[in-house]
Amino acid sequence: MIFKILFIPRRETTKILKLKLDNFFKAKILAVINRINTLAIIKRAGSGHVGTSFSAMDIFTWVKYFSFVTLKKDLKKEERNIFFSSKGHDVPALYSILYSLKIISLDKILKLRRISGLDGHPDISISGIEANTGSLGMGISKAKGIVWSKRYLKKKGQVIVLIGDGEFQEGQIFEALQTTAHQKLNEVIVIMDHNKIQSSQYVSKIINLRDIEKKIASFGWHVERCNGHSFKEINKVFKKFIKIKNKPKFLIADTIKGKGVSFMEHPKVMKKSSLYNWHAGAPGDIDFVIAQEELLKKLNELLTLKKLKSLKTLDIYENKKINFQSLEIH
Amino acid sequence: MPKSNIISVTNSFTDCLIDLAKKNKKIIVLDADLSDDVNLNKFKKYYSNRFIQNGIAEQDMVSMAGGMALTGLLPVVNSFASFLTSRANEQIYNNATENTKIIYICLYAGSIPAGAGKSHQSLRDISVLSSIPNMSIFHPYNHMETKQILKHCLSKNVKNNCAIRLSIGPVPQEAPLIDKKYKFLDGQGFSVAEGDDAILFTYGQTMLTEAYKASLFLKKNKIKIEVVNTPCINNFNKNWLKKKITNKNSIFFLDDHNINGGLGDLMIGFLAENNLLKDKKITKFGFRDFPACGTTAEVLSFHKLDYKNISNQIISKIKND
Numbered sequence: 001m002i003f004k005i006l007f008i009p010r011r012e013t014t015k016i017l018k019l020k021l022d023n024f025f026k027a028k029i030l031a032v033i034n035r036i037n038t039l040a041i042i043k044r045a046g047s048g049h050v051g052t053s054f055s056a057m058d059i060f061t062w063v064k065y066f067s068f069v070t071l072k073k074d075l076k077k078e079e080r081n082i083f084f085s086s087k088g089h090d091v092p093a094l095y096s097i098l099y100s101l102k103i104i105s106l107d108k109i110l111k112l113r114r115i116s117g118l119d120g121h122p123d124i125s126i127s128g129i130e131a132n133t134g135s136l137g138m139g140i141s142k143a144k145g146i147v148w149s150k151r152y153l154k155k156k157g158q159v160i161v162l163i164g165d166g167e168f169q170e171g172q173i174f175e176a177l178q179t180t181a182h183q184k185l186n187e188v189i190v191i192m193d194h195n196k197i198q199s200s201q202y203v204s205k206i207i208n209l210r211d212i213e214k215k216i217a218s219f220g221w222h223v224e225r226c227n228g229h230s231f232k233e234i235n236k237v238f239k240k241f242i243k244i245k246n247k248p249k250f251l252i253a254d255t256i257k258g259k260g261v262s263f264m265e266h267p268k269v270m271k272k273s274s275l276y277n278w279h280a281g282a283p284g285d286i287d288f289v290i291a292q293e294e295l296l297k298k299l300n301e302l303l304t305l306k307k308l309k310s311l312k313t314l315d316i317y318e319n320k321k322i323n324f325q326s327l328e329i330h
Numbered sequence: 331m332p333k334s335n336i337i338s339v340t341n342s343f344t345d346c347l348i349d350l351a352k353k354n355k356k357i358i359v360l361d362a363d364l365s366d367d368v369n370l371n372k373f374k375k376y377y378s379n380r381f382i383q384n385g386i387a388e389q390d391m392v393s394m395a396g397g398m399a400l401t402g403l404l405p406v407v408n409s410f411a412s413f414l415t416s417r418a419n420e421q422i423y424n425n426a427t428e429n430t431k432i433i434y435i436c437l438y439a440g441s442i443p444a445g446a447g448k449s450h451q452s453l454r455d456i457s458v459l460s461s462i463p464n465m466s467i468f469h470p471y472n473h474m475e476t477k478q479i480l481k482h483c484l485s486k487n488v489k490n491n492c493a494i495r496l497s498i499g500p501v502p503q504e505a506p507l508i509d510k511k512y513k514f515l516d517g518q519g520f521s522v523a524e525g526d527d528a529i530l531f532t533y534g535q536t537m538l539t540e541a542y543k544a545s546l547f548l549k550k551n552k553i554k555i556e557v558v559n560t561p562c563i564n565n566f567n568k569n570w571l572k573k574k575i576t577n578k579n580s581i582f583f584l585d586d587h588n589i590n591g592g593l594g595d596l597m598i599g600f601l602a603e604n605n606l607l608k609d610k611k612i613t614k615f616g617f618r619d620f621p622a623c624g625t626t627a628e629v630l631s632f633h634k635l636d637y638k639n640i641s642n643q644i645i646s647k648i649k650n651d
Contacts, residue, residue: 078401124400124428131400132427135420138393145397145405148382152358153401172421175390183382 001285004315006292007040008033012311013100021306023066027231030100031061032299033311035260037096037109039291043282044316045112048120051264051278053093055195055255056085056162058229063191064097066231067238068158072103075127078155082146084130086139087164087193088121089280094128103128110316137170139163144176144185144248151187158242160189166198169207174219180248181220188248189241190221193228195257197266200275212252221250228253260298261291339496339535340368340437342473346480347406348376354484355380356402360395362388362409367498368437370408388413392421392432399430404484411436411452411495419458425491426462432491433483439469439495440586441621442536444629451621452495457591459493460564466516467563469495469533469586472505475561478514495534495563497586502539502626508559517567521574525554527648529575531597532584533560540630541584543637544644551641553648555582563593566600575601580611580648584640589616613647615640 016029035057042048064070068081085094095118098104104118104127111117118126121134131142143161150157167173180188198206209215217223222244226233234253241249257276258264264278283291300310351357351373360382365371374381384391388409395405407414415422415436425432441451459465468483470476476496483492506522519531522538523545532541541557548555558574575581581601583594594614601607615635622632630636634643 131397132424135424137389138396138421138424141390141393141421142397142400145394145399146401147397148394149398149401149403152379152403155401172389172393175385175387176393179384179387179390179394182385 003285003289005040005043005317006296006313007037007316008311009314010100010102010106017065019308024231025302025306027058027061027066029299029302030065031057032260032295032302034061034093034096034100036292036295036299037099038092039283039288039295040316041095041109041112042092043288044110044318045114046282047113047280048092048282049089049280050283051197051257051276052087052090052164052193052195054259054261054264055228055257056090056193057093057259058231059162059191059193059234059253059255060090060093060097062231062234062238063160064094064101067235068160070128072101072127075103078153079157081158081160082130083160083162084122084133084139085162086133086142087136087162087167088134090162090193091120091122094122098128101128136164136167137172140173140176140180140188140190143188143190144180144183147185147187148183158189159187160191162191162193164198165192165194165196165203165209166206168192168209168212177216177219177221186245186248189251190249191251191253193255194252195255195266197257197270197276197279199279200277202270216250220247222247223250223252225252225254228255229259261294263287264291336501337473338498338501339470339473339476340498342476343435343480343494343496344369344372346477348373350481350484351377351380354404356404357484358382358398358403358405360384360391360405360407362386362391362413364409364437368408368435368496388418389421392418392425395432396421396425396428396430399425399432400428404431404433406433406435408435408437410450411439411455412450415452415455415458415493422459422491423462426464429464431489434491434493436493436495438498440497440534440536441617441629442497442586442626443499444621444624444626447623448620453586453588453617453621454591455493455495456563456587456593456596460591460596462491464490465493466490466565467493467495468561469563470561471533471535471538471559472501472508474508474510474512475514479561482514482516497535502535504543505535505539506542514561515567517562517565518570519558519560519562521556521558523555523557525549525556526577527553528555528580528582528644529558529578530555530582530584531558531560531593533563533593534586536626537584537586537635540635540637540640544641547637547641548644551645553645555644560593560597564596566597568604571597571601572606575606575610579609580613582644583614583616584635585614585616587616589614589618592616611647613643615643
């Protein structure tokens, strides 16, 4: 089957970032662009986690472009905002965003899961990655270590960690929930990407988390819950979080695994099949083409609404020779 | 008991840490509620804002230290070796992949005191740490060596993570004295008994004392063995080692650890890789089973690791040559 793997180069994203649009609408466009690029790099690599990358994409988008921005020039500053994902397998989504922010090069992003490229799970040797994660359950503990240090060294900057809902089954999470509250490391902000599916089954079926809000609150945390695909709601919670000083903060963001591609979204998928098929591995060629077309269509709809021209794309199919230099200029 | 061996390694460790922390504000101590056993409360008295009580939550403590190390601090993490290195092993590994530097205090390393039993005795820690590429493992013998090793580990020149095994409990009777001028050199050790009939490598106050006593016992039987204190468990200076084993036909290893994956295995591997094992006869002593519970004498004897058993085994090995 002959098909293209379409990728939206940075200069196109930069154009969007420079537009005078309201941030919520801009975020919508950016999230679709990054879904397109995430899908493209996973397809090109032949493996990666689409479902979790897509459920977390809107959270990533709001954090990285709007609420807790860390630009390339700030990466070595001790006062920067530090954001990382503890579940880690959603890193293709983060790579796409870091690429658009000029933190990761095109050369690198096209080498997802390849030697001297980008690791399958986060590694701090890669620009913009703040902690090595992927082995589940360690993120909150690391975040509280960073918060402790920021206090000790008197350095500003927020510390935000994203966790998964399946990850919530790890015992270390409960150690960290207790100690963070007891040690009053109240600057810690945890976001749960609550997409309801771990690997290929419902979390509730594997090990039911039951009343997570009550559970977390009982450990001494301030808990909020919102729609993890609503930038307005996420923004509102973040603004509230910054003001709360007496407890560490936990946002349960209700999300949809595979968000953005209709046939990858639960619960639709789960109605047709007992297993969620889009947890790991690149989609097959036909599924990929359909998914990409759907995302491109969505992107063009958003652009048309604001009377914007469609964006240029680049075919990154493995065999094509790409002139990196000409693309890196912008 | 000789006067200069009275100070325990744990007290010496904390005193030295307090001293070094004065100059290096990056040193922060994390504890999983086992500070009493290494007298770390004394550190807390000096630097209350640099002592983190993390409760009995070892995995969380190790990852927290990881986060701190990412910001450039130098965490010193304390718990019993058996809990810290195995329960939080994946967290230690994960921190190590970030190429930061963390000091792990592996308290109650080895088999003694043996009263607490196998849940507490640590005989696997070397094997679960030595496969981490940037991890240096040490087991200081006495208070002097403890200070020097801690100083070495905390120095800027050392980039590796360091696991420092510490024996707890009183210094054994008849522990050999070491020269006050002794200077620790990474990858090397020193001999507490000399002899040409064989050489024995060991570490820590328990086993070095047994080995030393064995050398005295063997001397009476006209067998002279060299006993080498080897505080660097997984890092060996090739030239030093080569000199040590020249003219020795038999090499013995005595581990305060399971017989698999301890100093013996690591050094044999190193010698083999460097083609230094030619015509040498090798014998490993160490724990072949879960450690028994009892007094020190009972347990060492039960596992045939007391000086008499060791001596008899050495005699039979040498006579069979």
